[in-house]
Amino acid sequence: MKCAENHCLQKWLLVLGFLLIPMILPGQSKLLPVQYVNPFIGTENGGNVFLGAAVPFGLVKPGPDCGNNDNNSGYRQEGNINGFSHTHVSGTGGGAKYGNILLLPTTGDIRIKGSGSPRSGEEAYAGYYSVFLSRYQVKAELTATRSTGFHRYTFTNPQSGNVLIDAGHFLDFGHDWGEAQEFVGSELHILSNTEIAGYSRIRGGWNKGGAYTVYFYAVFNQESIRSGTWKNETLHPGVLDQPDTGDKTGAWFSFNSSSGGPVLVKVGISFISSGKAKLNADQEIPGWDFDAICKQTSETWNSLLSKVEVDGGSEYYKSMLYTGLYHSMLMPTQRSGENPKWKSTEPYYDDYYAIWDTYRTTSPLLTLILPDTQRDMIRSMIDIYRFDGYLPDARSGNDNGRTQGGSNSDMVIADAFVKGLKGIDYEIALQAMIKNAEVPPGGNEQKEGRGGIEDYNTIGYVSTNHERAGTRTMEYAACDFAIATLAKGLGKTDLYEKYLKRSSNWTNLWRPVESFGASGFIWPRKRDGTWEENFNTLQPGSWGDFFYESQSWEISLYVPHNVPGLIAKCGGAEKFETRLDTFFINSRPNRQGWMDFYNVNNEPGFLTPMLYHYIGKPDKSSERIRQIIQAYFSINRNGLPGNDDSGAMSSWLVFHLMGFFPVAGQDIYLIGAPHFPKTTIDLGNGKEFKVIAKNLSEKNRFIQSATLNGQPIDRAWFRHTEISNGGTLTLVMGESAAYWGSSGLPPTDPTE
């Protein structure tokens, strides 16, 4: 049964409903939020979402590893399953990261190489994964707590069953781009007939981070009849210890599988020590009740997913919504108590991967529905600044890196601040943001801080002496606005004025050239002030180029902190509208799979379809959004338009399905057309925010009138502070564009 296909949605819901039947109260017919999660969505087409078992923000993410074919999550639909490793990222691109401590149930002789198996019967729900490995005739099931993977292997073959434990395994691709992981060392000790401990030490990967060590402790529910270890490709039957000599090590346990029932194994994981890994396993899973842990994890998911409840609307959109929420809660990973670099009472999260991706949608989503979690993440970021020297822009394996564009933690902090998130030391946060803005990261320009800031702070833009100069200039300007926002809020007028002024630096790269009828584009500029002439407004780029994952048509529209200024630069509202139309209408896949103009999957364009709001045409924004969702999203395996980027893309979808969209770093949501008649959001403080769309249907998708908290409004935006103590946005929907919301254009704090 392959459950990712649209046509089998009903079957899948039934199976999941059956599994979770104890959670449905008598008389309750409505499906639970967790039942709408389909983890297969976004596993193909470059979505690269994690497939396997995990709790929200789980440190362990046990899941199948299917070779090294640029499948960053470890998973792909085709090919053999090589085993189930315990560390994965979700939705990322570029070089690999993690894939450590791989277990594989086999039968027959022990083989180190070529032991992967074809599969059938793959199933996945939030917190549960299972597959039948046809080569070995074994059903493998996975569930997890925060730090412990729990495996159940049911051998159907009369042969004795083995479990291989590979401490040398890691996801291994990205060599051509210098982003591959490198092996450092591994160690194993078989402690008894049921226990083994050890670690895997790896460096590099996409973020080019330093060495990280994944420690484990595994315990089986039954005694092995034989065991042994290997080093590199040599088996050592009966040898219990493989100390770290810089080689790849592994071990196996063989069981009398016909007598003992299913082989269960708990694999505690730690980034501190194998002793801590054992402690994690012992504390998180005291007994051997696989189903109970599965249910517990499912309930945890359901409780978080229930922060958003919808009434009405299609099952299709509900599956999109709850899977989107699920994807938004896989990363970063909660690693409090698991930081090997310093001791702190602050929370610790790792795998910000990357904040450049997630600040636009995921952070605002968490601030809305899981404010305590978002607070802890920001405290963790500040602690990283305190001990490692810089806020992370991306971070993985306990090491900052890489910075794709700006120092975008600035945006996350400003977003939290304007929305009144408590429990954060905003004074030290401001220090950290100012360090980003003022102290060049030197040779670490891809690691942290702002590369090229010397240019930016002296000549007002990052010159072509530096890579990604266009993206950097645009994002540094936005980040400077974030600093100004926080400075103003903390009463630091001098700093506010300084950074507000710098936030207009984007205009220094604005060149009055024409392209497809539009005038004025962000353009490469040399240090001496002259322009590069050999440049194309549709030329996309990456690390070494002028733009990162973008081109000039797209990024020239990225001025979230001064859209009115951008409109003026573009020649006024009318020309701006034409420019937006050109941008969206000309979007089509080109030969590389990239769009010529708009690419829904490029984060710099995340806000762009909503920019019609700023010329008083919110209906047009909503129509664009509806078209984009229909064109690029589905509940199939290819249901995401590209990398989910740690849930950034999914969070974008969640907001639009709910009917409003955040302007990150500002206390502003733009109102769009919801996909559900009623959405109720638990704000985490005992209060709720409801979005009601009266008369909503596929035809009735235009807002005719609105009230916010009972008062009529004719503005297509509202503030978080208007709903943070509870509130209701009621929209009356109709068949045609009604020019509602055309007055009262969205403001830009803190300047208005």
Next chain:
Amino acid sequence: MKCAENHCLQKWLLVLGFLLIPMILPGQSKLLPVQYVNPFIGTENGGNVFLGAAVPFGLVKPGPDCGNNDNNSGYRQEGNINGFSHTHVSGTGGGAKYGNILLLPTTGDIRIKGSGSPRSGEEAYAGYYSVFLSRYQVKAELTATRSTGFHRYTFTNPQSGNVLIDAGHFLDFGHDWGEAQEFVGSELHILSNTEIAGYSRIRGGWNKGGAYTVYFYAVFNQESIRSGTWKNETLHPGVLDQPDTGDKTGAWFSFNSSSGGPVLVKVGISFISSGKAKLNADQEIPGWDFDAICKQTSETWNSLLSKVEVDGGSEYYKSMLYTGLYHSMLMPTQRSGENPKWKSTEPYYDDYYAIWDTYRTTSPLLTLILPDTQRDMIRSMIDIYRFDGYLPDARSGNDNGRTQGGSNSDMVIADAFVKGLKGIDYEIALQAMIKNAEVPPGGNEQKEGRGGIEDYNTIGYVSTNHERAGTRTMEYAACDFAIATLAKGLGKTDLYEKYLKRSSNWTNLWRPVESFGASGFIWPRKRDGTWEENFNTLQPGSWGDFFYESQSWEISLYVPHNVPGLIAKCGGAEKFETRLDTFFINSRPNRQGWMDFYNVNNEPGFLTPMLYHYIGKPDKSSERIRQIIQAYFSINRNGLPGNDDSGAMSSWLVFHLMGFFPVAGQDIYLIGAPHFPKTTIDLGNGKEFKVIAKNLSEKNRFIQSATLNGQPIDRAWFRHTEISNGGTLTLVMGESAAYWGSSGLPPTDPTE
């Protein structure tokens, strides 16, 4: 018996002779080099040398820890001994580093706090240390192999004896200067009645490095009758495991000390894992023969010390010489196979602490007598560049930092290159040096690279916007000369010319002001080109100041790559001589223990007493050197004038005792008056270099004439390349200055 006092030298030699009697062949009456080593020299008066047992460049350095009173080596003469930890540095200052995995033999009840003991009968030789702990009536003896500490505890009290193992211990001072170590975590597992493993994880310390983990595995020669563990200050009798929960842990083993004879314990140490620590212990010390390991370590020392053999001369100077050589071989530490950060086939050394100190004398000394070791150290430095991004200037605990002055690995590499050291990839070394010179280290200005290089590379000096601007400018100029030297040698003329030009940047801080009759001083200069007016030529400084461990009188004479240019700036030879005279004659301790003018212990002045050579008066250099040695050096505990700085000060002494001194980074040795009639140096390639001083006596200390390899020379210098395939320098000594060597002033490669 306290053996550090001069008057008991004979007794000490007798004891050591007795211990090592098997090493003296029948009929051999001469003492062995190792017998002249007195590890107590330099343990007081801030010398801070390590006292304990170690092999040359040993990874483990087990020795007594005597509280936290700014005793960087762990040792001091006064107070209690708290135990014997396994990691120490030698000769350093500032905040603490290491002091991990501490063992203490006790009797009676287990006490965690206040368990230190008074001592008596302290003895130390190369590779051996012993003391009687009077509180517990136990004799403790230590010896070591590269990675394993070997302890022998002889309990004389009928009570049962305990051994405490403190995994939470570390040297803890430097808080006031932000240079203290910080605890991260620790873990312990009692594996059997004779075995325990675990680790201590610490961060910070003098070099402000990231977390490092010291793993250990300890095995006793007899079974304990009781054992237990502790966490923080709570005892847990019978509890065998203390997983890492971010707390300080420890354990104890109790023995029936009246029945089992001495308690022996091998403590394997590793920076990789406790499995590797066990492997180290098992491989390095297979049995339990303490005396055999002691002898083996002593023989290892003797074989290295024998690279320099002297005939004649006083026992006093021989003790100085061989202890100096011993001190020069304690650091850095040989950690090949023990690098937790990357896997490499290159050698790995840690604890370059700091190259700023050691490049002037220690590196040239090793190039001369242990060229293969020096080659491996440089390969290790290049590997650090390859994986960590920058060459180290200082490094400890597997982390670069801190840079006191220049990027002085440049000097080490140039020194090796001009002396023809093979087996080094000088092309990549040059890349690494150019990175130092061109890529600002950003926020990591105290960690690596060249802070303030933006100033230096644009306006020609480091402005007062940056700390240590004076020291940096002077040393960057010297380091640029090192780059030019290597570039020329590799045939890269453009680079040679570029960096040769930059090496004159020191003149940009030369201000024609007067001080004590001398004219022209290195002076603080603002970014706009104007001078700071509030400045004193005798004002010493540290991290935050204009000079680091120096003042203008001293550092204005530090232009090793262009002494003729310096002399010209000073107004010619006559004024230069007067200036040098003023500098040395006015040197006296001031209230802070600092000298007003010359401070023999300040590395920037290491070459200065020899600068008379550059005005044709080498006799005067030699007289200064002789005066300095007599005033500041002895074979007492206070026999070093200050921090030994990883052997830098000792290496300075060794060269001068032998009668020549290196100009680091250049293929030049300046000839001085030897302290021995005959010195034979094993060059490591089967060839020898002999220095013969005919007629040498306390009176006959002036060179009258010289031959090099049989040819008369009237120049007070020679090239390494003149003696690297063997050679003899024969000096004829007489009672009065003879103006020998006044012609043929020392050249400055690569410009002459």
